Amino acid sequence: MTGTAVTASLLGDPTRVRILEALTAGPMRTIELAAATGMTPAALSRHLNLLRKAEVIARRDVADDGRGRAYELQPAALDALAGWLRSTSWAAELATVSGEPQTRELLARMGGFLDAFAASDVGFFERHLRPDAVLVFPYTRSLFDKQGCIDSxxxxxxxxxxxILTEPVVRLLGAATTVITVTAEVATAADDTARPTFITAVITEGDPWQLAHLQWTPAALPNEKGTCHD
Incomplete structure (x- = not known):
């Protein structure tokens, strides 16, 4: 993975996010970070070392009182991550897969969910998930309802x-419900490799449109090996 992807992967851990949030107030010693994050100094050690290795934070001596070292943010790594996220618009990219206007619109909506995760846009999920929405993902032990998705x-x-690996298939169910199915290679910043995944989304039209059901299922593609890029 590139340095930016490594940074994004590290920030998939909520403890590390809390560390960075605490450091926005200024440099802190380990004991101060422990108090701010609700962790013990020993439990923080591994997270701090990983963030230092990725050059997201730096450790410096505190010369004024001789009480040890303090940690501080390294803005360059975070600026690079912010630029990477701003440059990625999955809604626009997925829409280019099809020449059919309706399919392009549905793919853009699916891409919007990916963009909302990158931006931590809780409002998007509040608007575009039905109250009774059910989301099913591989390698997890439980289903996600609307609140569970928002919490994540x-x-x-x-x-x-x-x-996108296959031509999207769109089916209409009545006047206001659409089902789109597609196979895609999918990877988050925390994944070392992309996985072929069969995706089914059920969308109800309205103002706003809402996702009623989403299911991701591992797809075994014969004689093909998934590749990933950053």
Whole structure:
């Protein structure tokens, strides 16, 4: 992964996000960070070392009182991450896959969910998930309802790959419900490799449109090996 992708992966852990939030107030010693994050100094050690290795934070000697070292933010790494996230618009990218206007619109909506995770845009999920929405993802032990999805936004790593592999199939169910199915290679910043995934989304039209059901299922593509890029 690139340095920016590594940074994004690290920030998929809520403890590290709390560390960075605390450091926005200025340099802090380990004991001060422990108090701010509700962690013990020993539990923070690994997280601090990973953030230092990625050059997201730096450790410096505190010369004024001889009481040890303090940690501070390294703005360059965070600026690079912010620029990377701003440059990624999955809504626009996925829409280019199809020449059919309706399919392009549906793909853009699916991409909007990926963009909302990157931006931690809770409002997007509040608007575009039905109250009874059910989301099913592989490698998780439980289903997600609307609130469960919203609760996961802050700690969800951004997506770095979502390549459409098959022609999307769109089916209408009555006047206001659409089902779109597609196979894609998917990876977040926390994933080392992309995984082929069969995706089904059920969308109800309205103002605003809302997702009623989303299911991701591992897809075994014969004689093909997924590749990933940053």
């Amino acid at each position: 936004v802050a700690s969800h790593p951004p997506y770095r790959r979502h390549q």
